[in-house]
Amino acid sequence: MTKRVGIEISQAIGEAVKLANIDVVASYPITPQTHIVEHIAELVADGELDAAYIAVESEHSAMSACLGASAVGARAFTASAGQGLELMHEVLYVASSMRLPVVMAVTNRALSSPLSVWGDHSDAMAVRDTGWIQIFTENGQEVVDNVLCAFRIGEDQRVLLPVMIHLDGFHLSHMIEPIYMPEQSEVDKFIPPYQHPLPLNPDKPITMGAFGPPFIYSETKKAQEVNLTAAKEVILQCWKEFASIFKRYYHPVETYHSEGAKVLLLTMGSFSETAMIAIDTMRKEGKNVGLVKLRLWRPFPFYEIRQAVSHAEVLIVLDRALSFGGPAGPVCSEIKAALYNEDKKPKIISFVGGLGGRDITPDGFGEIIDRGIEISRTGSQQEFEMYGVRG
Amino acid sequence: MDKNAISVPRVVPRKIKEKYAVQSPRLVTTDEFLAPGHRACIGCGEALAVRLACKALGANVIIVTATGCIEIISSQLPWTSWRVPWIHTLFENTAAVASGIEAGLKTMIRKGKRPDKDVKIAVMAGDGGTSDIGIQALSGALERGHDFLYLCFDNEAYMNTGIQRSSATPFGASTTTAPAGKKSIGQTTWKKNMPAIAAAHDIPYVATACPSYPFDLMDKVAKGIATKGPAYIHILSVCPTGWRSATDLTIRIGSLAVETGIFPLYEIEDGKYKLSIDFPKLRPVNDYLKLQGRFRHLAEETLNEIQHRVEEEYAKLMAKVALTKGLNE
Ligand SMILES: Cc1ncc(C[n+]2csc(CCOP(=O)(O)OP(=O)(O)O)c2C)c(N)n1
Ligand code: SF4
Numbered sequence A: 001m002t003k004r005v006g007i008e009i010s011q012a013i014g015e016a017v018k019l020a021n022i023d024v025v026a027s028y029p030i031t032p033q034t035h036i037v038e039h040i041a042e043l044v045a046d047g048e049l050d051a052a053y054i055a056v057e058s059e060h061s062a063m064s065a066c067l068g069a070s071a072v073g074a075r076a077f078t079a080s081a082g083q084g085l086e087l088m089h090e091v092l093y094v095a096s097s098m099r100l101p102v103v104m105a106v107t108n109r110a111l112s113s114p115l116s117v118w119g120d121h122s123d124a125m126a127v128r129d130t131g132w133i134q135i136f137t138e139n140g141q142e143v144v145d146n147v148l149c150a151f152r153i154g155e156d157q158r159v160l161l162p163v164m165i166h167l168d169g170f171h172l173s174h175m176i177e178p179i180y181m182p183e184q185s186e187v188d189k190f191i192p193p194y195q196h197p198l199p200l201n202p203d204k205p206i207t208m209g210a211f212g213p214p215f216i217y218s219e220t221k222k223a224q225e226v227n228l229t230a231a232k233e234v235i236l237q238c239w240k241e242f243a244s245i246f247k248r249y250y251h252p253v254e255t256y257h258s259e260g261a262k263v264l265l266l267t268m269g270s271f272s273e274t275a276m277i278a279i280d281t282m283r284k285e286g287k288n289v290g291l292v293k294l295r296l297w298r299p300f301p302f303y304e305i306r307q308a309v310s311h312a313e314v315l316i317v318l319d320r321a322l323s324f325g326g327p328a329g330p331v332c333s334e335i336k337a338a339l340y341n342e343d344k345k346p347k348i349i350s351f352v353g354g355l356g357g358r359d360i361t362p363d364g365f366g367e368i369i370d371r372g373i374e375i376s377r378t379g380s381q382q383e384f385e386m387y388g389v390r391g
Numbered sequence B: 001m002d003k004n005a006i007s008v009p010r011v012v013p014r015k016i017k018e019k020y021a022v023q024s025p026r027l028v029t030t031d032e033f034l035a036p037g038h039r040a041c042i043g044c045g046e047a048l049a050v051r052l053a054c055k056a057l058g059a060n061v062i063i064v065t066a067t068g069c070i071e072i073i074s075s076q077l078p079w080t081s082w083r084v085p086w087i088h089t090l091f092e093n094t095a096a097v098a099s100g101i102e103a104g105l106k107t108m109i110r111k112g113k114r115p116d117k118d119v120k121i122a123v124m125a126g127d128g129g130t131s132d133i134g135i136q137a138l139s140g141a142l143e144r145g146h147d148f149l150y151l152c153f154d155n156e157a158y159m160n161t162g163i164q165r166s167s168a169t170p171f172g173a174s175t176t177t178a179p180a181g182k183k184s185i186g187q188t189t190w191k192k193n194m195p196a197i198a199a200a201h202d203i204p205y206v207a208t209a210c211p212s213y214p215f216d217l218m219d220k221v222a223k224g225i226a227t228k229g230p231a232y233i234h235i236l237s238v239c240p241t242g243w244r245s246a247t248d249l250t251i252r253i254g255s256l257a258v259e260t261g262i263f264p265l266y267e268i269e270d271g272k273y274k275l276s277i278d279f280p281k282l283r284p285v286n287d288y289l290k291l292q293g294r295f296r297h298l299a300e301e302t303l304n305e306i307q308h309r310v311e312e313e314y315a316k317l318m319a320k321v322a323l324t325k326g327l328n329e
Helices: A009-019 A034-045 A059-071 A082-087 A089-097 A122-126 A140-155 A184-190 A214-246 A271-284 A302-309 A330-339 A362-378 B014-018 B045-057 B069-074 B094-110 B127-132 B135-144 B194-199 B214-226 B247-259 B285-289 B300-323
Strands: A004-008 A024-027 A052-055 A076-080 A103-108 A133-136 A163-168 A176-180 A253-256 A263-267 A289-294 A296-298 A314-319 A347-352 B061-065 B086-088 B120-126 B149-154 B205-209 B231-236 B266-269 B272-275
Touching: A004 A009, A009 A034, A009 A140, A009 A176, A024 A034, A024 A059, A024 B094, A034 A052, A034 A076, A052 A059, A052 B094, A059 A076, A059 A082, A059 A089, A059 B094, A059 B135, A076 A082, A082 A089, A082 A122, A089 A214, A103 A122, A103 A140, A133 A140, A133 A214, A140 A163, A140 A176, A140 A184, A140 A214, A184 A214, A214 A296, A253 A271, A253 A302, A263 A271, A263 A302, A263 A362, A271 A289, A271 A362, A289 A302, A302 A330, A314 A330, A314 A362, A330 A347, A347 A362, B045 B061, B045 B069, B045 B120, B045 B149, B045 B214, B045 B231, B045 B247, B061 B069, B061 B094, B069 B120, B094 B120, B094 B135, B094 B149, B120 B127, B127 B135, B127 B149, B127 B194, B135 B149, B135 B194, B149 B194, B149 B214, B194 B205, B194 B231, B205 B214, B214 B231, B247 B285, B272 B300, B285 B300
Parallel strands: A024 A052, A024 A076, A076 A103, A103 A163, A133 A163, A263 A289, A263 A314, A314 A347, B061 B086, B061 B120, B120 B149, B149 B231, B205 B231
Antiparallel strands: A004 A176, A133 A296, A253 A289, B205 B266, B266 B272
């Protein structure tokens, strides 16, 4: 068993990327992501990681360089957040559509304006439909483990898709936590070498990225959808094997005291850890509440979500992003859609909070749950409520 | 007509004629890497330039193409015109994609993950994809010094989307977003000097070319791809559709662009400027302009203005040639 080391999570990502022995990293600074690429730069500068370090001139170029690297069969990594993720938006679709398994860590950040370097899920929600596999994490260990899994999942010949690992900006990226770093030999066994079936190579010329007229575009998109949905099996297998080696367990949907609970709260990312404290307190007070944590965001785990919540009477969903003028927070909308046709389903209440780095304390989660229960009885004039906001 | 305009019979460029390649056209490969049957318009100078460039690049190359005419004429699922490995992703990011390819190949060879073969990388993009939307990615890649050749096929507008003006559109040309009208001559800005911008990055090789001078073009592409580090070639590509010119005049119009001094052919090798064809006298620019519908509306006054500007720019170029004459010797 390896030792636990106290390390900043951003640096731990650098260490994980080193263990994955990447070939190319494209880097562009943006808070709260920068510590990741800075640490990788140190590793390369010290000769600890043999990789090309491309300090590009924008995030658009960062993702574009990753496309190029991945297309010749190199293992490529980058990291971004907020405005940077938005700037690379159109490139993200190309990575998934062209089946290039780039791995990216996203330290979730609010979107301008007003400018905010602090965390929320606005950036993640804006790239929801880009066709990437997307996994949310709660703490440093989960980040490291899932960055390693990302390479194995994305590069699996049955998948060949890019993977985004989401971690909350500052709340996770800048925390120093005790983390088990796997041994190199274990990682080498766990992540086989990346072998793109048809890389760009003069020995076997292929055309990548031809355009699709109406008679074929829909078929390409259907193939992509089938492929992303089918990737779930591989993700489950990967986590299973990870557990057998490293004894740490990951599931598309995870629960905390949710069995038999009449009222459930659903969260994503690092806020889940605070919410667990709130659940403990409320349980001590005799309240029948539980927590559901959504880890696998894409492909969406319909089955697991239905399994996890259908028995409850009330499901309160906390979103850390707004869908302006929309029906609920973006995560809540999807949960509603996933449950709408079920015979047995809870009442679903939508809250939006924790925007732009605002904390929600354990007491805050208590308030959200209490208010959610109240709304479930009395109804509300609003499609969703914003928690802890003045005015 | 401007009294200063010089009228001379068609000039035979001496330097080019002396080249061995001209006298031995059979030395040019008959291999076609851009297959026939692509969808370019009749008389497309860009398709011709791409075809010639490919002959010079050879088979050991990976081509990165920007969105635009080149991509659209050559790639439609489920077909392809490309006989070399080819990738298109987006409009403005070709230089960045090439950076990743170069870095990926180098690293994989170093780590023993790919056989140690020196695979070349060439970018192909239009003037819009180069001098407007792609200039940032290009500047970044040139500055970082990646080993690749960037070919800008300049048809002087966004042709693929229907002849909209770009920063490479010449003064006085009518385009769909800078149309000539009762109160406008069309384009009111002078063509952005993209080769000078590339050269300002202090890269080892910059050149201009035109498929009307096929051997010169192929020589330069061969030189550019063999250059260690970034190289940039700006290729004037006559577009009958966008220039409103006769489809059988493509080669002639390209020659006239050079003979009038509007598009001089030159190289900048490690900072040293060298004219590829030195004309004793330049032809009047109107010889070139009058064959193209996009300039049809221009009054004499504007023609004179253009003539004056061309002479000025040509003189500046000659000054650079003179200034860097002794360099690297
Ligand atoms: C980000 C983005 N903006 C706009 C377009 C639309 N577009 C596609 S090709 C093109 C024009 C290409 O012009 P140019 O680069 O000059 O090449 P040409 O077609 O003239 O060879 C434009 C505007 C696009 N594909 N992507
Ligand atoms: S529009 Fe012009 S550049 Fe494009 S294919 Fe037609 S002739 Fe060639």
